Amino acid sequence: MNLLICCSFSFLLSYCSGAEESIGSKKFRDFLQEWPTPGTGPYFDTSINSNITGLVGKTVLLHCRVKNLGNRTVSWVRHRDIHLLTVGRYTYTSDQRFEAVHTPHTEEWTLRIRYPQKKDSGIYECQISTTPPVGQFLFLTIVEPITEILGSPELFINMGSTINLTCIVQYAPEPPPNIVWSQNSEVINFDSPRGGISLVTEKGFITTSRLLIQKAGQGDSGLYTCTPSNANTASVRVHILNGEHPAAMHHGHGSLTRFSHFTLLLSLVILLILRPPT
Known part of the structure; x- marks a missing residue:
């Protein structure tokens, strides 16, 4: 029995020695590294962020880090339609926006999505080809640019006060290169004879543009629109008050209407009190 073990061991050494000579030491080492460490299997690095927020139109990367992969392969699956996107470094989907990215001899397996849309939001699985397969889920949310004017859709400003409109x-995908303000579809001219009009813009992940119009008059009422060069527009209607109450502007003769309702209610109460018993 011992003789058989020794012979087998000698045969294995001679085989490995021959293989090393035939394929070269580097290739032989790579060959051995393809096999998982005995007693362990591939597993995920769970420190990778699993909640990703991307922007419409801006390339987004989903990262997956696999330890001790051995001779297994890594695939990306989209759960919305159970669609196989990539296997190893190969892309299997006909949608050319998706691409497998991997640098040899690294643990990083990345899914690149170019020109993402809101419909691309959902669950993606990084999957290892074990038996049975094991996977790590990533949750992708694609958001689109939002433009908002604080206080919209309507603002009421007292005559002579300062109109302060803030567009966010x-x-x-990036801070808007330009933000144009208009009043009643006419671009606001900051050098107009009217004067007293200024603009303060602060660019960043959230960009703010503040339009200031001093000593508001009736000519300053109307629809104001903020138009960023890379996002949707937002509008607010400005009313200049000259002693009126905003409620009266909304409902016409609002106070008269409320008075009429009160009179009607009072009349009904009196009729119920004075009605003779049956």
Whole structure:
């Protein structure tokens, strides 16, 4: 029995020695590294962020880190339609926006999505080809740029006061290069003879553009629109008050209407009190 073990061991050494000579030491080492460490299997690095937020139109990367992969392969699956996107470094989907990215001899397996849309939001699985397969889920949310004017859709300003309109742009692929303000579809001219009009813009992940119009008059009422160069527009209607109450502007003769309702209610109460018993 011992003789048989020794012979087998000698045969294995001679085989390995021959293989090393035939394929070269480097290739032989790579060959051995393809096999998992005895007693262990491939597993995920769970420190990778599993909640990713991307922007419409801006390339997004989903990262997956696999330890001790051995001779297994890594695939990316989209759960919305159970669609196999990539296997190893190969892309299997006809949608050319998706691409497998992997640098040899690294543990990083990345899914690149170019020009993402809101419909690309959902669950993606990084899957290892074990038996049975094991996977790690990543949750992708694609958001589109949002433009908002604080206080919209309507603002009421007292005559002679300062109109202060603040436009906020967020989730844009980059800070908008330009933001144009207009009044009643006419671009506001900051050098107009009227004067007293200024603009303060602060760019960043959230961009703010503040329009200031001093000594508001009736000519300053109307629809104001904020138009970023890379996001949707937002509008607010400004009313200049000259002693009126905003409620009266909304409902016409609002106070008269409320008075009429009160009179009607009072009349009904009196009729119920004075009605003779049956």
